[in-house]
Amino acid sequence: MKKTVPTISERIIAKQLRELEADGIISRKVFNEVPLRVEYYLTEYGESIYPIVRDMRKWGHMHLKHLQNLV
Template sequence: MFELENIELTCPSDVFLKVIKGKCKTTLIVMIKKGRNRFSEMKRTLPTISERMLAKQLDELEKDGLITRKAFPEVPPRVEYYLSEYGESLYPIVREMRKWGYLHIEKQERTEGDKGE
């Protein structure tokens, strides 16, 4: 007999969503993968995110082991972010999820356009 008493069951999909949930996290993963890996580049590309929020999202991605941060001992200081090996394993999933998101946006726009006719 299998007993479930005192065992918390975790849904793997919920864990995945919790890790990538956050303002622009999937966009940050894509940007870092494509070589836009400096804070200033990310901030310029994402004007709707505050510096504080951007720093928070990068910190969370680093704590989850998806990105690594490399500080260069220069003046002025330079920091670059890279996908970790673990983050690389997530990248194809993020890429496909974003493709689906674009398809869904197009579908909604077509549906809205049909209503206006």
């Protein structure tokens, strides 16, 4: 996430991940390594929102093209 949105703080990323985990959208796996490593996965429930996100992304691209045509 940090690479995708470089201006986001570590605190906000952690908060969002905790909320997504609490909502059952993602699951977390902690690896007992040095340094500590954590991986996140979409749950089956989380995967159910994928079509919605995909359609929103598609609409966003169409909206950007629409705005470019207005200029």
